[in-house]
Amino acid sequence: xxxxxxxxxxxxxxxxxxxxxxxxxxxxxxxxxxxxxxxxxxxxxxxxxxxxxxxxxxxxxxxxxxxxxxxxxxxxxxx
Amino acid sequence: xxxxxxxxxxxxxxxxxxxxxxxxxxxxxxxxxxxxxxxxxxxxxxxxxxxxxxxxxxxxxxxxxxxxxxxxxxxxxxxxxxxxxxxxxxxxxxxxxxxxxxxxxxxxxxxxxxxxxxxxxxxxxxxxxxxxxxxxxxxxxxxxxxxxxxxxxxxxxxxxxxxxxxxxxxxxxxxxxxxxxxxxxxxxxxxxxxxxxxxxxxxxxxxxxxxxxxxxxxxxxxxxxxxxxxxxxxxxxxxxxxxxxxxxxxxxxxxxxxxxxxxxxxxxxxxxxxxxxxxxxxxxxxxxxxxxxxxxxxxxxxxxxxxxxxxxxxxxxxxxxxxxxxxxxxxxxxxxxxxxxxxxxxxxxxxxxxxxxxxxxxxxxxxxxxxxxxxxxxxxxxxxxxxxxxxxxxxxxxxxxxxxxxxxxxxx
Numbered sequence: 057x058x059x060x061x062x063x064x065x066x067x068x069x070x071x072x073x074x075x076x077x078x079x080x081x082x083x084x085x086x087x088x089x090x091x092x093x094x095x096x097x098x099x100x101x102x103x104x105x106x107x108x109x110x111x112x113x114x115x116x117x118x119x120x121x122x123x124x125x126x127x128x129x130x131x132x133x134x135x
Numbered sequence: 136x137x138x139x140x141x142x143x144x145x146x147x148x149x150x151x152x153x154x155x156x157x158x159x160x161x162x163x164x165x166x167x168x169x170x171x172x173x174x175x176x177x178x179x180x181x182x183x184x185x186x187x188x189x190x191x192x193x194x195x196x197x198x199x200x201x202x203x204x205x206x207x208x209x210x211x212x213x214x215x216x217x218x219x220x221x222x223x224x225x226x227x228x229x230x231x232x233x234x235x236x237x238x239x240x241x242x243x244x245x246x247x248x249x250x251x252x253x254x255x256x257x258x259x260x261x262x263x264x265x266x267x268x269x270x271x272x273x274x275x276x277x278x279x280x281x282x283x284x285x286x287x288x289x290x291x292x293x294x295x296x297x298x299x300x301x302x303x304x305x306x307x308x309x310x311x312x313x314x315x316x317x318x319x320x321x322x323x324x325x326x327x328x329x330x331x332x333x334x335x336x337x338x339x340x341x342x343x344x345x346x347x348x349x350x351x352x353x354x355x356x357x358x359x360x361x362x363x364x365x366x367x368x369x370x371x372x373x374x375x376x377x378x379x380x381x382x383x384x385x386x387x388x389x390x391x392x393x394x395x396x397x398x399x400x401x402x403x404x405x406x407x408x409x410x411x412x413x414x415x416x417x418x419x420x421x422x423x424x425x426x427x428x429x430x431x432x433x434x435x436x437x438x439x440x441x442x443x444x445x446x447x448x449x450x451x452x453x454x455x456x457x458x459x460x461x462x463x464x465x466x467x468x469x470x471x472x473x474x475x476x477x478x479x480x481x482x483x484x485x486x487x488x489x490x491x492x493x494x495x496x497x498x499x500x501x502x503x504x505x506x507x508x509x510x511x512x513x514x515x516x517x518x519x520x521x522x523x524x525x526x527x528x529x530x531x532x533x534x535x536x537x538x539x540x541x542x543x544x545x546x547x
């Protein structure tokens with residue numbers, strides 16, 4: 057349970073990165089209107105910031121599986 | 136004995152001159168051929184006796200069991216393949232059967248020597264491998280690709296060994312975004328295979344683990360034996376998540392390594408294969424960022440150029456140019472019109488004279504002179520015939536008409 061808190065952030069990293077790649081591609085194709093291009097650019101920059109922050113600030117979560125009374129439980133390691 | 140038999144045979148009569156007497160060498164050569172024709176190579180188990188290492192580097196020994204013995208030679212070139220060779224050791228040798236004429240006895244040309252326990256294990260290894268291969272579990276086509284960005288990394292290993300620290304260290308350094316789930320297992324000795332299998336199943340059953348590492352540091356063949364267990368191999372094959380196996384060192388071949396989707400040479404290498412490198416990712420991200428910026432700048436420059444082009448088109452200078460062009464077209468058209476005027480005048484004159492002639496002939500001109508025209512039933516009246524008293528007539532005059540009724544008619 058405590059080890060699960062970062063999952064959302066990690067999920068977002070993968071989807072954010074894929075979205076960012078898509079935005080770059082669509083901007084490079086240059087088929088959208090200038091307004092759309094500006095919007096795409098702004099969204100792209102936001103995605104870039106998020107990905108970059110995620111990479112820089114991530115701290116690894118390590119959890120351990122142990123057999124408890126109600127089956128398996130996830131607990132942080134002793135050390 | 137042999138001599139006496141030959142002598143006895145020679146004494147038997149006239150056939151003896153035709154009798155071919157073999158030399159010992161010839162017979163030994165035949166024996167050698169017979170022996171070499173046996174299925175080769177052979178695996179022979181026994182106890183090592185009378186081990187002697189010659190200065191040449193070759194080793195000579197006797198392999199024996201309770202009822203028999205065989206001479207063995209291990210050539211210098213193969214000496215490395217026999218680390219467990221010592222007097223009294225129970226071994227399994229992997230050898231070619233030969234016959235040594237110099238001693239008149241068969242002998243084993245030994246290629247490898249395994250201690251008896253390992254020898255048995257080796258046979259079991261081959262059996263497990265054959266069973267898995269039969270079921271298609273070793274097929275290259277079964278190997279699944281590893282996820283590019285695993286959210287959760289499962290780790291099956293002993294909590295006691297160095298492997299767990301190596302793997303966690305590499306994972307933390309390379310890709311701290313992933314959560315690591317450690318499923319501790321016993322990786323050596325009795326019950327190890329079952330323990331590792333259970334840990335694998337536990338991790339995989341969660342359904343949220345994207346890749347599973349099975350790691351164990353280096354050790355002897357016996358130490359690593361649990362990873363040749365067929366049941367464990369099947370547990371690996373059954374995992375929904377792809378499995379990276381790092382068992383022992385690169386040279387250690389285990390069944391687990393063969394079945395896993397990826398076989399890593401060491402636990403650290405397994406960790407490196409399982410996750411991307413955040414430093415590389417940052418570089419990639421930076422390249423995406425600058426591509427984004429470049430495209431936008433290019434896009435804006437493009438838009439600016441188009442706006443500039445429109446501004447030029449709408450400037451006063453441009454309008455002057457367009458106005459003078461319009462004036463020019465107008466003056467050209469005017470000249471054409473002017474050239475047409477004389478013709479127009481001629482046509483007008485012709486039209487006027489035609490009208491004068493037409494008017495001279497028209498009854499209107501007659502009316503203008505004071506005459507009237509009588510009309511009956513829409514026809515101009517030219518005779519008294521057909522006109523009776525009381526008929527209505529219409530009299531057309533210069534400036535209008537008069538409706539009247541006939542009083543009487545008179546023929547002239």
